[in-house]
Amino acid sequence: MKIRNRMKLEFMSCSENVGLARVAVAAFASGVDFNLSDLEEIKVAVSEAVSNAIIHGYEGAATGVVTLSALLSDGSLEIEVEDAGQGIADLEQAMLPGNGSDPERLGLGFVFMKSFMDDVDVWTEVGRGTRVKLIKSFPVSENSGKTAEN
């Protein structure tokens, strides 16, 4: 598997940065053959993962650190969103739709991530944090990736 590009971004857990994360990933992913609706869907998935890190991981405190990394290799984009927050006690339960306790929340973050990405992988440990890996593949065209080889 050849790595074509990678990036890593660290930011504070304030709500302004959800937009920053979306823009960063969209720009990072724009060099490959994702169509516009793929890019929109990737933005929703990233938005959900980063929002969860802020609201649930750090319980709304802006002082935590969220790490966003992305890796572009032949045919796939891999995004990781990591927090060092409270972690998830029952992950299976948390991933079910509509299971949030907050009436203002739909409990659909994981549902969106799973419907818009090819693969969603979660590592979590109570008291240590959560890392969500989002993977989406794209069609490899013959001359894609040329810029990275130059």
Next chain:
Amino acid sequence: MGYEINKEGDALIVKVYGEFDLHAADYARRDIDKYIRSQGAKHIVFDLGDLTFIDSSGLGVILGRYRHISEKGGRVAISGVPPTILKVMEISGLTRLIPFYTDFASALQSVS
């Protein structure tokens, strides 16, 4: 992101622009609820024609207002959802809960 809140008859018209995410959600929720109380609005029309992005935080604000309004016997309608956003709306189930209209006039008429 921005929003405009106006009143027409018994209905509050909430026009949302740009990106409706976590950052926008807190302000929007607070302002809309403030207007519902101060204006004594019974119904809401969300005009989403100029929305460029929405995720579960924005959808949660709409759903939360829908719950409050319908508990009190009011009606909610949505107009002008851009095609890029429709899929998120459909997966969320909001399209089955709240009537969607392509044009604003029909949405307004449906609640008045």
